[in-house]
Amino acid sequence: MEAKTLFDKVWDAHVVKKIEGGPSVLYIDRHFIHEVTSPVAFVGLEKRGLKVFHPELTTATPDHNIPTIEQHLPIKDELSRKQVNTLLSNCEKYNIPLYGLNHKWAGIVHVIGPELGLTLPGMTIVCGDSHTSTHGAFGTIAFGIGTSEVEMVLASQCILQPKPKKMRITVNGELKKGVTAKDIALYIISKISTSGGTGHFVEFAGSAIQSLTMEGRMTLCNMSIECGARGGMIAPDEKTISYVKGREFAPSGEAWDKAEAYWRTLITDKGASFDTEYTYDANDIDPMITYGTNPGMGMGIKASIPDGSDLEGSDKITFEKSLNYMGFTAGEKLEGKPVDYVFVGSCTNGRIEDLRVFANFVKGKQKAESVIAWIVPGSKQVEKQAQEEGLTDILLAAGFKFRQPGCSACLAMNDDKIPAGKYAVSTSNRNFEGRQGPSARTMLASPLVAAAAAITGKITDPRDLM
Amino acid sequence: MALDKFATFTSSAIPLPIENVDTDQIIPARFLKAVERKGFGDNLFRDWRYDKADQPVADFVLNNPRYSGTILIAGKNFGSGSSREHAAWAIYDFGIKVVVSSFYADIFKGNALNNGLLPIQVSEEFLKHIFALIDADPTTEFKVDLENQSFTIVKTNESVSFEINPYKKECLIMGYDDIDYLVNSKEDILAFEKQRG
Numbered sequence: 001m002e003a004k005t006l007f008d009k010v011w012d013a014h015v016v017k018k019i020e021g022g023p024s025v026l027y028i029d030r031h032f033i034h035e036v037t038s039p040v041a042f043v044g045l046e047k048r049g050l051k052v053f054h055p056e057l058t059t060a061t062p063d064h065n066i067p068t069i070e071q072h073l074p075i076k077d078e079l080s081r082k083q084v085n086t087l088l089s090n091c092e093k094y095n096i097p098l099y100g101l102n103h104k105w106a107g108i109v110h111v112i113g114p115e116l117g118l119t120l121p122g123m124t125i126v127c128g129d130s131h132t133s134t135h136g137a138f139g140t141i142a143f144g145i146g147t148s149e150v151e152m153v154l155a156s157q158c159i160l161q162p163k164p165k166k167m168r169i170t171v172n173g174e175l176k177k178g179v180t181a182k183d184i185a186l187y188i189i190s191k192i193s194t195s196g197g198t199g200h201f202v203e204f205a206g207s208a209i210q211s212l213t214m215e216g217r218m219t220l221c222n223m224s225i226e227c228g229a230r231g232g233m234i235a236p237d238e239k240t241i242s243y244v245k246g247r248e249f250a251p252s253g254e255a256w257d258k259a260e261a262y263w264r265t266l267i268t269d270k271g272a273s274f275d276t277e278y279t280y281d282a283n284d285i286d287p288m289i290t291y292g293t294n295p296g297m298g299m300g301i302k303a304s305i306p307d308g309s310d311l312e313g314s315d316k317i318t319f320e321k322s323l324n325y326m327g328f329t330a331g332e333k334l335e336g337k338p339v340d341y342v343f344v345g346s347c348t349n350g351r352i353e354d355l356r357v358f359a360n361f362v363k364g365k366q367k368a369e370s371v372i373a374w375i376v377p378g379s380k381q382v383e384k385q386a387q388e389e390g391l392t393d394i395l396l397a398a399g400f401k402f403r404q405p406g407c408s409a410c411l412a413m414n415d416d417k418i419p420a421g422k423y424a425v426s427t428s429n430r431n432f433e434g435r436q437g438p439s440a441r442t443m444l445a446s447p448l449v450a451a452a453a454a455i456t457g458k459i460t461d462p463r464d465l466m
Numbered sequence: 467m468a469l470d471k472f473a474t475f476t477s478s479a480i481p482l483p484i485e486n487v488d489t490d491q492i493i494p495a496r497f498l499k500a501v502e503r504k505g506f507g508d509n510l511f512r513d514w515r516y517d518k519a520d521q522p523v524a525d526f527v528l529n530n531p532r533y534s535g536t537i538l539i540a541g542k543n544f545g546s547g548s549s550r551e552h553a554a555w556a557i558y559d560f561g562i563k564v565v566v567s568s569f570y571a572d573i574f575k576g577n578a579l580n581n582g583l584l585p586i587q588v589s590e591e592f593l594k595h596i597f598a599l600i601d602a603d604p605t606t607e608f609k610v611d612l613e614n615q616s617f618t619i620v621k622t623n624e625s626v627s628f629e630i631n632p633y634k635k636e637c638l639i640m641g642y643d644d645i646d647y648l649v650n651s652k653e654d655i656l657a658f659e660k661q662r663g
Contacts, residue, residue: 016651016658022633025651027658037550039501050649065499079499086501130549130573146551146577148644156648158655162631164572194486195543198572228546230572294486294546313594314541318485411495411548420518430547432490434513 003269006235007166007201010141010266014124016158023160028057029123031153032109033096035062035087036413037128041151042090052094054157059118060091060098063108064129065413068376068403071101080414094154105248107379107405110134110347114218115381117247121236121263126153130225131347131429136233137217138240139266141201143231164230165199165275168268170206173282178463180357181216182349182427182446184208185223186288190298192278197229200276203268204234208282214243215353222348223429226295235267287462290431290444291334292322297431301449301461307331325433326441327421334443334459341424342373342454343436344447345403346410349427350378352385354447359391361451361462367399368457374416375400376408400454412437425453469582472638475563476609476620478535480527481600487540488547489574493556495548506552507559528560532604536563539596543567544585545574554578564610566617568593579634580644584610586617586628612639 004012016025038060045052052058065080075081084101091098099105105112110131113119121139126132130144145159152159169188189196202224204217212220217234224232234240241260244250251259286300299305308319308330323330344350344358355377367373375395377383383405386392392402409416410428417437418424424442427450431442443459452462497509515526522529538557544567545553554577557565564584578585588596599606599619607620612635618625630638637643648655 017654019633019647022631025648025654027655036498040503040551043502044645048645048649053655064495077499083499083501128549128551130547144549144573146549146554146573146580148551148577148580152645152648155645156651156655158648158651160644160647194546195569195571198543198569226547228543228571294488296486314483314485314597317483318541321484411490413495413498430488430490432488432547434494435490438494438513438518 003272005166005268005272005274006139006203006233006266007141008272010122010124010139011163013122014141023162025158026124026161027158028126028153030113030118030125031058032113032125032127032132033058033060033150034064034109034127034129035083036064037147038090038150039083039086040147041154044151045154050155052096052154055095056097057157058096058154059113060087060096061106061109061112062087062101064407064411066101066406067414068406068408068416071404077414104380107381108347108350108407110222111350111378111382114138114214115247115379117244117250120244120250120259121240122266126159131222133224133229133231134218134222134347136221136224136231137214138244139233139236139263141231141233144225164201167197167200167202167229167276167278168274169202169204170277170279171204171208171282172206172279173208175208175211175282175285178287178448178466179285180446180448181212181219183285183288185220185226186290186295186298186444187285188280189223189227189296190288191280192227194226194294194296195228197224197227200229202229202232204232205268209234210237213353214239215351218351219348223295226429236263287446287449289334289449289459291326291328293325293431293433295429295431295444297322298444301459302333302335304331304333305329335461337459338423339371339425339453339457339459340422341418342371342450343376343409343424343426343428344450345374345376345378345408346428347378347407348429349447350376350382352382354427355382355386355391356389358447358451359394361448362398362400362455363394365398365455367454370457371454373400373454374403374409376403377405379405409436411435412440418442425450425459469638469641469643471641472582472584472612474609474611474613475536476607477537478605478607479537479539479566479596479600480533480535481597482527482538482540483597485541486543486546489545489550489553490547492545492553493550498550498552503555505559506556507561510556510560536561537608537610538562538565539593539600540565540567542569542590544570546571549573551577551581554581554583558583566593566596579638582638584612584638586610588617588626588628592626
């Protein structure tokens with residue numbers, strides 16, 4: 001039998017047919033929708049007079065464009081309110097399950113999918129959001145799509161996709177103290193750049209990857225889009241299976257046994273080939289921070305910004321533009337630089353373990369007075385669990401306030417905007433110009449690095465305080 | 467729904483020699499609140515095009531009277547980041563029909579093709595060459611011939627060929643879209659569901 005990769009196995013099981021000289025018709029098991037990228041797709045369906053083919057395989061939640069305070073009140077911003085209400089009315093009209101604001105299962109779409117057992121190993125999952133790659137942590141093929149494709153999936157439960165190339169990124173060894181899944185992600189992107197994975201679907205493998213919890217794996221796969229890859233995935237193992245078991249929409253009884261047996265076959269066969277392979281040593285990874293305006297511009301927290309002397313042409317223009325935007329100088333260190341804002345949250349680092357890491361670090365310490373911190377849980381369930389575990393109290397005692405779930409300052413569509421020129425250490429996924437508000441300056445990092453910055457008011461290596 | 471059919475044309479080009487232009491730059495998130503597809507071109511490159519007081523930034527290429535045309539030439543890794551199709555809509559709505567770069571992010575490329583916007587990939591060297599030509603003479607014209615998959619510098623007749631999936635090429639030339647195809651594949655999809663059980 002032909003040796004197959006994990007990706008091949010899941011892909012091949014979902015090909016309805018292949019167009020000669022063109023893409024494949026790929027069947028989609030689960031479609032997540034939110035308020036920002038779905039309305040035009042529904043307008044399209046309406047114009048064509050089409051129905052939603054499988055409303056029961058679609059799940060909706062508003063997350064991008066909602067406030068993170070006073071969620072019980074009507075949304076103040078008129079355009080945001082209209083967009084959220086449009087999602088509500090479309091779901092009602094087409095009979096699509098929706099977890100709206102204040103529902104006990106509401107939250108960021110990529111946090112609630114796994115939490116509810118809607119995300120299962122071996123599935124194909126799409127959403128009009130590039131961080132759909134998060135779900136790859138379960139051994140699923142999960143990727144972000146555009147609005148035309150949202151319309152395709154609503155209309156036919158299928159999408160037209162050329163089969164991407166395959167890449168394996170192996171990280172072996174034991175992670176050092178203070179190094180998290182987020183640091184692995186930023187390290188890999190700093191090595192292969194924001195376009196190194198383009199055209200590929202990535203499988204993450206190796207002992208350092210296996211040692212990650214499911215939430216850590218979600219953080220890593222979430223960031224796989226930031227190296228340009230369509231998505232990233234990790235073979236299901238005992239951790240995956242025990243995470244899924246008993247969740248609201250996970251199979252049970254006989255169906256569970258059958259599913260579990262299948263999931264255990266989802267590994268890359270010996271001898272299966274990849275188009276591209278990279279291997280890294282966990283021991284080389286330090287807590288990371290970004291200094292520029294794309295996620296590939298990252299470095300160890302004690303390192304210096306490259307001096308850029310080897311660059312020329314548009315590479316040089318781009319590098320200089322980026323540092324100019326950030327207000328940094330080539331060759332300098334970031335450690336010790338003042339921080340104005342700290343944001344903990346997003347589909348990258350808004351889960352309970354992220355809040356635990358942050359709370360554990362700040363416990364018994366006090367937030368720096370100069371820092372404004374936004375701690376935003378990824379979902380209502382995360383919020384509840386944080387309260388039950390006493391994390392909320394620890395944060396309050398240390399001078400932090402908890403907000404309500406949503407995408408928040410990750411993309412600043414709501415009022416959670418970093419002011420122009422201010423420096424933010426953010427656990428989110430993108431440090432693009434203006435991403436967190438016009439002229440805001442973002443430094444991406446792990447919740448641990450964010451915690452150290454929040455306490456000292458400066459870029460600080462958390463290991464120095466542990 | 468039918469897209470505009472893509473026909474051969476000749477135009478001058480707008481140069482944007484920046485790399486890794488992400489979709490947050492093409493259209494910032496705060497302009498994604500619409501529930502209909504219209505007017506996105508007004509906010510194309512909003513934060514590069516207008517200053518904090520909403521006044522045009524004089525030297526930004528879209529405001530610079532030196533440059534015009536329906537072709538955008540951009541640095542490598544164009545369209546990275548967010549999957550927002552609004553980026554392709556904004557470019558198309560502004561009046562751009564073709565983007566030329568040495569490398570594209572996957573999702574942007576797909577979104578562009580689904581909206582009749584043709585992403586042409588050329589070599590780094592050729593890209594540098596055309597940036598230099600436009601710098602020397604902003605009226606330099608280029609001919610885009612999708613049927614023959616060629617991109618030509620009119621005055622020198624230098625021509626390069628570009629790749630495109632034959633299915634997508636036909637869609638662009640004929641103005642077809644994928645949804646028509648999928649809806650017409652309903653029988654195959656039902657058969658697939660039945661066979662999976």
